[in-house]
Amino acid sequence: EVQLVESGGGLVQPGGSLRLSCAASGFSFTSYEMNWVRQAPGKGLEWVSYISSTTNTIYYADSMKGRFTISRDNAKNSLYLQMNSLRAEDTAIYYCARLRLTRGGRWFDPWGQGTLVIVSS
Amino acid sequence: DIQMTQSPSSLSASVGDNVTITCRASQSISTYLNWYQYKAGKAPKVLIYAASSLQSGVPSRFSGSGSGTDFTLTISSLQPEDFATYYCQQSFRTFSFGGGTKVEIK
Numbered sequence: 614e615v616q617l618v619e620s621g622g623g624l625v626q627p628g629g630s631l632r633l634s635c636a637a638s639g640f641s642f643t644s645y646e647m648n649w650v651r652q653a654p655g656k657g658l659e660w661v662s663y664i665s666s667t668t669n670t671i672y673y674a675d676s677m678k679g680r681f682t683i684s685r686d687n688a689k690n691s692l693y694l695q696m697n698s699l700r701a702e703d704t705a706i707y708y709c710a711r712l713r714l715t716r717g718g719r720w721f722d723p724w725g726q727g728t729l730v731i732v733s734s
Numbered sequence: 735d736i737q738m739t740q741s742p743s744s745l746s747a748s749v750g751d752n753v754t755i756t757c758r759a760s761q762s763i764s765t766y767l768n769w770y771q772y773k774a775g776k777a778p779k780v781l782i783y784a785a786s787s788l789q790s791g792v793p794s795r796f797s798g799s800g801s802g803t804d805f806t807l808t809i810s811s812l813q814p815e816d817f818a819t820y821y822c823q824q825s826f827r828t829f830s831f832g833g834g835t836k837v838e839i840k
Binding site: 657 | 735764765766768770772776777778779780783784785787789821823825828829830831832833834
């Protein structure tokens with residue numbers, strides 16, 4: 614079974630740091646591009662970051678540039694998101710998602726269950 | 735950045751109704767448009783990818799259409815398990831989501 618399991622969320626003070634992890638299983642992690650997506654309370658889905666299978670290409674949403682760093686360890690089948698200088702508005706459920714590709718399309722499937730990050734003093 | 739505008743933001747419908755949700759991109763995105771279903775406490779689930787392709791395992795009452803800038807998700811004969819929030823997503827240039835459409839029980 615293809616599965617993604619996030620961990621590392623929790624309560625952190627404004628200005629603090631947190632590292633999220635996403636453990637992949639049931640598929641060849643090395644072959645897939647990956648993403649982080651978040652959903653703040655009462656808000657919609659927001660794409661956070663993308664990383665290619667070989668880490669050669671990385672993208673961030675503008676509001677995350679310079680504060681968040683995406684990485685992966687293909688030997689450990691794991692995806693990471695290092696979050697620094699956290700703000701209250703970063704409070705959200707963070708999901709990892711695998712990127713699927715076809716001619717004329719790219720989509721996220723599956724998604725993990727998410728890990729909750731709360732930024733508060 | 736490509737902006738995605740979804741409408742309506744919410745709607746009330748009854749079981750058995752046909753429901754249509756629209757999504758407009760701020761520039762042409764060809765068919766790089768996906769639809770997801772989201773229920774609180776669960777992982778988002780893809781319904782339609784590449785504008786009109788039905789994801790394996792998704793009921794055929796879900797359908798998608800459109801290309802360029804205007805897209806539609808249609809749910810034919812709404813079922814109780816379909817009450818949820820739906821998001822469109824463009825994947826033409828990085829990624830971005832629409833604001834969501836909450837489908838509620840009338």
